[in-house]
Amino acid sequence: MKGYAGKLLFVDLSTGEIEVREFDEQFARTWIGGYGFGARILYDEMPAHTDAFAPESMIGFVSGAANGTTALMGGRYMVVCKSPVYDGWNDANSGGTFGPSIRSAGYDGIFVKGIAKAPVYLYIKDGVCEIRDASQYWGKTVSECEALAAEEIAEKRLGSCWIGPVGEKKGLIAAVMNDTHRAAARGGVGAVMGSKNLKGIVVTGKFKLEKADPDLLRQLNKEVMTWEKEGPVKPVVNLFGAYGTGNDYEHAVGCGDAGVKNWAGSAEDIAPEDRDAISTQKMDEIYRLKKYSCAACPVGCGAIYGFDAYGYKSEDSGRPEYEVTAGLGSMLLNTDTDAVNVVNFLFNEYGIDAISGSGTIAWAMEMYDRGLLSADDLDGIELTWGNGEAIVRLAEKIARGEGIGEILMNGSKYAADHFGVGHDALVTANGIEIGQHDCRYGPHLARTYVFDPSPGRHVKGGLGVACGHKPPEIKFAYSTRGAEDVAGTLDRELSAAGGFCGFTAFGLPPDFYRKLINAATGFDYTPEEFKLAGKRIWLMRQAFNIREGYLRDYWYLDDRLQGKPPLEEGPLAGVTIDVDAMGDAFFKEMGINLEDGVPFRETYEEVGGMDDVIADIYG
The missing domain is CATH 1.10.599.10 (Aldehyde Ferredoxin Oxidoreductase Protein, subunit A, domain 3)
Incomplete structure (x- = not known):
């Protein structure tokens, strides 16, 4: 079959059974790939009303149809499961290189059910899957897992995804991380992975997709490049290439798109100079080390930052995306760029959904401001608006699942229910924090x-x-x-x-x-x-x-x-x-x-x- 590996991998961690299933062209044409494959498979394989953390619950890691084909901008994959947050269908999307790497290992998707008796990870090489002991990985951060896997597995090119310690604890805001700082983050995907004692998936291989019309694909890619360099989108593409998704943060705050003060404030609460202080352009001047691109992307909207602040140091931290900059900036009335970068680093290392993580901190900050939560409730943290030190310390608690963090790592709705306060300050859709785009601005x-x-x-x-x-x-x-x-x-x-x-x-x-x-x-x-x-x-x-x-x-x-x-x-x-x-x-x-x-x-x-x-x- 052209354009596909033609195989899906199914693993049952309870029994240790590993099954390879082939699919035909009709299936591929009907469902394309990504969460098209995922939705069809989970509907078929999961019994109705299955608890998200039950052994029968299934989680899938599915490459997009363009992954590995050389089609430009086609490097993203999907994680699919039932959400433990709102109990329904869930999908989370990520870039980097993991999606194409799944195909290099010989598959179009990996589906896992069951619960391992002890921590494990999957190692897949050229179509052969092993369930390996992950006891030495358990408790480690994402970059530590990547380094350990590179040391343990003597292969030049490894693709991998991991959960951090928050996922191990089944925190509802846990993400699945790949390429150190790329996240399939939403809906508790990391918690579902953790509920199975599945720490990670490592893939490698030399499988190459057969393209139906390589010459046409090359021609279309040339047209894409011409469109981006000379077409009407050139100014936008250039902005994304230079400053990434946060290129318009200041305007988003000013016009009402970005959340301010846990969505209860407005541009009137943030002076223009304070918006500029935390802009991506300003942060690039301070922290940027080099550019970063996902697989098959000619734009390269990512960057690698370096920092040394609040007791943390890194020279391989992903530049904060727009969602992080707004979530840790305007949402908290914060202009401390060190705090933004340290918390972004913690979110990635410990495997936390940055949208839900920052939204939960904003909710807690409003509760403190209104006197509904005290410093005692927050383990001694004086969580005042714009307090960079306090933001970092609370993020540490969440990342480690310690004290108040054990509650907040499950999101704002869980925290409001736990304390019995602040339901009027929740800004969620069925309990999941929304992205940094206000529907009062864009209905x-x-x-x-x-x-x-x-x-x-x-x-x-x-x-x-x-x-x-x-x-x-x-x-x-x-x-x-x-x-x-x-x-x-x-x-x-x-x-x-x-x-x-x-x-x-x-x-x-x-x-x-x-x-x-x-x-x-x-x-x-x-x-x-x-x-x-x-x-x-x-x-x-x-x-x-x-x-x-x-x-x-x-x-x-x-x-x-x-x-x-x-x-x-x-x-x-x-x-x-x-x-x-x-x-x-x-x-x-x-x-x-x-x-x-x-x-x-x-x-x-x-x-x-x-x-x-x-x-x-x-x-």
Whole structure:
């Protein structure tokens, strides 16, 4: 089969059974890859109502269809599982080199169930999998695990992913880390991995994918480069190449996109010079050592930082992404760049979702400010707004799972329930902290935060339809947004299944996901077939939730982000959004029942490949 290894690996850690399953071209064409494969497999393999930490619970590590094909910007993979945070479908996306490395080892995906009796890691070389003792890795940080694996395994090129100590403790904000500072972070994926006593996966091999049309693939890659160097996206591409995802942090704070003071503040709370003080441009001047690129990416939006502060020193720390800069900056009224970099380092080393980690610190900081949590509750930490030292010390507690950290490593909702305070200060979608993009500024985000099968994700609606800069009469025209929201959603489904970076919404010419995948696989999708494949994948992810019994009324967004009550000052003053109206418009366009959020039979029939789902729902 062109463009695929054609094999999936299944491992049962309870029994030690290792199984290799081949799949055919029809399966690949129907589900593409990434979480398309993942959704189909988990729906088939996991019994309904399985607890996320049960032996029957399965976690998958799935390469995108473009991984390893040389298609530019096609280096991302997916981790899929049931979330222990909100108990539904979960996916987390990461870049780096691990996705292509899975394919070099001879597979398109690795699926693991069961619980090992003691810590283990998987070692996969040229298609052969071993379950190895990981006792010497347990308790170690991510970079320590990578160094130990390189010492133990005499191979020049290793790909690996790991959980840190927070994942070992099943902390609900635990991430899966690869390439030292790349994270598949959301929804508790690291906790699920830890619940299985699975510390990591190490892959290596010499398997090379056979491309259907290598010459066409090279030509398309040249067109991508021309588009980025000479096309209308050149200024944006240049900004990302120079300063990464944080290139526009100051503007995001000023216009109301970034969270301020746990989403209760506004640009009025942060002087322009304080926004500039923590900008990526300013931090690059202080900390940047070199550029970093994920696999197959000509832009290279990453960088390596060096620092020596607060008792920590590193010359291989990932530059804080936008989400981290805003989460540890404006959200906390913090301008201490050393604190931002140290906490970012701790999040990566200990395997913590930076969005949930920073959001949880912001919640705790508001609780301290309001007198609902005391310094005694916080192990003696005086958690005042903007206190860099206090931010670092609290992050240490979370990273080590010590004292107050044992509570906060499970997120803000868990902490509010534990202490019985601060539920009005939660800013989550079904208990998961949202990304650093305010839906009072970009209302379409509220729909994705609530109604995507993986709640709280800021990229699920597609970056190409961001509406923050639109006039209010368009931005808040909820009833007419359905078609635009569906277009953005399906674009994102296809980029995720293909293993393309989400920022390719403006980094690739139009319709290039399809063209690149066609050149690699020979599938010859038409534009309409490709669009239907994206819709099928979204419906498959949602079917997982429907089978669990989670219908429309289960999903929610905390009041603060809906503008209930509205802010009194700043660019978002007086704004209240109507999440249900946006959901109605989206569901109507998708062919979904507005009452319960269940797709109509004919919607499933339109996309095909889901007869079992139709039978499960409609009999």
